[in-house]
Amino acid sequence: MSYTNKPVPEEIKRWNWGAFMFNIIWGFGNKSYLPLLVLVPLLNLVWIFVCGIKGNEWAWKNGDYDSVETFMKVQETWNRAGFIYFIISIIMAVLFFIFFFTTMMAMIATSASHGY
Structure with a gap:
């Protein structure tokens, strides 16, 4: 690991x-393995938010970026993709509950109409 x-x-x-x-998937792609903690039951409910908050910092420290601009383009x-997936997930959840x-x-x- 190249953490600095x-x-x-x-x-x-x-x-x-x-x-x-x-x-x-993001963790493997950015050489950051702390996101694997989402596999721990109950911790995962909190850890996904930690990943969202700390993800850029982990990726910066594990990556070999020559500039902030390059890093930001990658992220x-x-x-x-994450935001689009989030929106689709919300829409699908709403549709599921309506159904x-x-x-x-x-x-x-x-x-009730049959008298059960």
Whole structure:
């Protein structure tokens, strides 16, 4: 592992949607293995947020970037993909709950009309 103690520029210390949504894949792609802790039950509920918050710092320290601009271009791809995946996940969850509750209400209405 090539982890360094090099200082992390302030403009890098921001939320990373790629590290949040694709934590394990993002971790391997950025030579950062702390995201593997999402595999620990219950810890994972908190750790995904830690990955989103600290991801850029871990990637900066583990990577060999010649400039902040180069780093940000690489992470921008991860950020865009992670954010799009997040939005799709929210939409799918909403659709699932609408379908689930609609189905449950139809079943209740059917059983009530049959006198069950």
